[in-house]
Amino acid sequence: MKNISKLSTESYKGVRDFYPEDLFIQNYIFDTWRKTVEKFGYVEYSASVLEPAELYKAKTGEEIVNEQTYTFTDRGERQVTLRPEMTPTVARLVAQKQHELTFPLRWYSIPNLFRYEKPQRGRLREHWQLNVDFFGIDSINADIEIITVAERIMKSFGAKDGDFVIKINDRRIMSSLYEKFHLDNEASYKVSKIIDKKNKITAESFGSALAEIIGEKAKEFVTLLESSEKLFDYFGEENKHVKELVSLIEELQKSGIANVEFDPTLMRGFDYYTGTVFEVFDNHPDNNRSVFGGGRYDDLLDIFGAEKVPTIGFGAGDVTMRDFLETHGLLPEYRQNINLYICSTKPEYIDESQKLANTLRENGLNVAVDLSGKKLGDQMKIANKQGIPYVICVGEDEIKSGLYGVKNMDSGEEEKVKIEEIADIVKK
């Protein structure tokens, strides 16, 4: 056995350790996600974080594959990538069993994702992401449902209407606009990327970047992006994608989701969206940014040579979700999932304490038994520090009488009861 002394206790750069307090928050976020999407009939799937590198070379944004993934070669000369996003994986799974699966499919997953980038607020090298996808329906009803699920997630965390806004756009409206301005594919792609960066650059650089591609009509173009009314007027009734988008927003409002708005500058980073795109945006001045978003991508299965499956979905990251909850004071207080701590007045009673604990565990309680062999006061201190709500001390009297004092650690009050009554007190 070797002994390399003083090894660092730091984690790898840009990833997180989850001590129980941290994992409590993480699990709270995951559980809330899970419960909400399951209410809408979504079922969970999963896959390995390791994927063949080829999977990302097809349709993900260029920048992401070339510079931002963890890709390495294994000893069998295979190129392997730590998945940077879940969509290619779920497309792979659906394509693989396309003829066995019963469509439509409502699927979700909470994978961890890796990106090789400089860690910053809201962007770490590893994060977890709720992925929700609805496969097999191309009608507006699926768009309504997916955006409703997104909204319900925010509400399930306790967010109010005023805390966030849901911005909506349609890639096809943008394509119509590019056509009107006679932009070819390459120019359209470049303009999309510039619009996507609008909020990160000054109005001046935005205008001049567009002018470089569009020329003198850039000013008119910018004006059209300024408000939904102007853009709607520009297209009038002639464009069916505009009509559909108006109807989508109206349907959502009719169902009680008031905070939706058309935003022609909403692009979303990935290249594979083909229709509706949307984003939940934090209204708080301290965290004025996208919380999460998604959209319709009807062509993703193409890369597997599989039949087309119309799909709409979204991905919500844990880091931005946590930032949102923190900003709005919506994070729950930490408490351990232990109901009761059993102390022993002398070490020889530990056996009896364990026996009592086993009975109470069968009655549905989570019970920790003190094995420290310390003095009673120190045992109580351990329970106190760990925030356990109830304590019982087992000694000669308790064993003889069969009566146990259940101490409420908040109020300090103690009730003397029989074993059968303990679970009821603690569950209250």
Added chain:
Amino acid sequence: MKNISKLSTESYKGVRDFYPEDLFIQNYIFDTWRKTVEKFGYVEYSASVLEPAELYKAKTGEEIVNEQTYTFTDRGERQVTLRPEMTPTVARLVAQKQHELTFPLRWYSIPNLFRYEKPQRGRLREHWQLNVDFFGIDSINADIEIITVAERIMKSFGAKDGDFVIKINDRRIMSSLYEKFHLDNEASYKVSKIIDKKNKITAESFGSALAEIIGEKAKEFVTLLESSEKLFDYFGEENKHVKELVSLIEELQKSGIANVEFDPTLMRGFDYYTGTVFEVFDNHPDNNRSVFGGGRYDDLLDIFGAEKVPTIGFGAGDVTMRDFLETHGLLPEYRQNINLYICSTKPEYIDESQKLANTLRENGLNVAVDLSGKKLGDQMKIANKQGIPYVICVGEDEIKSGLYGVKNMDSGEEEKVKIEEIADIVKK
């Protein structure tokens, strides 16, 4: 946008895709693990799958680090490893906050682990593992608790006493034996490795491998390993580790765990164990192998230059657990977590169906609404194929009367009730 056609839909070699039916089993295993260990007061922690490679160069078995890990160099010239086991990570976490944490600590985690090896039954390149550790107690009481937790896990899955046996040994007894045979450190290490492989080689090769190191006394050595009685007789009352092990087994039996036995050939692969080691072993002739195991490792924090913390724990893998459950017919049947499917007699009633669904979701049901726009019979088929237990069809009559027919898909029976009564029927 490029289009590489016919990309493979296969996963990376040796890892698994989890379709909903697969993840259902996976989640069943994780939930059973979680519930059981939380009953004993264990709290959950976690960490990233990426760790600095140095972490594994210290105390893990040599073979594992050099040949069996996924290790690569990132663009910042850092050596990174996909964690092959959780113990070094949890030791790192405990060492990092040693002076803030309240000991003793009962911690658990369910990480995924990677090993670069040839996939075979029970051994894949990625698997998940329940890790349970009790930090800060070096008395036999902690050993009893940890082995009790291991036993409760088996019982929680529905296993009976006869289905498995818990084998126990103590590394210190083996050290005493090596001393008696005048083996130095190197010889002891080699002998341990040979004993560890005993069940995989013939009695003949076992004897001759030992003879190479021990010489003519190898025969006596083999005889001592044959039964616990012989070994106990050999040491008599003089060896305190033997006495402790006898007492550990007696205490477990007294508490109702009958299927424990001393097995002097039980070694466990890792080098870092320092005392008690144990293994849950499947008794079934079709799966006669270790299900999981663990032991005491009191020195692991040394590598961080931290204070010693006595620790006992175990790791249980999902693949071997699943093999055990499958062998004993203990796997649950798949069912989706969807309570109700709502069909619409015409597409224009989908709005009403969604409204009804939203009300029922607030009443605690998981409800999927059909958006396929297909004929009613085809909608029912979707519900049937997905194994959803109840269906409601919304049409003109239902909207007018406010009475909905709740169809039980198993019995075919239908009850006509008001909205408020639907949740009660479905929850039954």
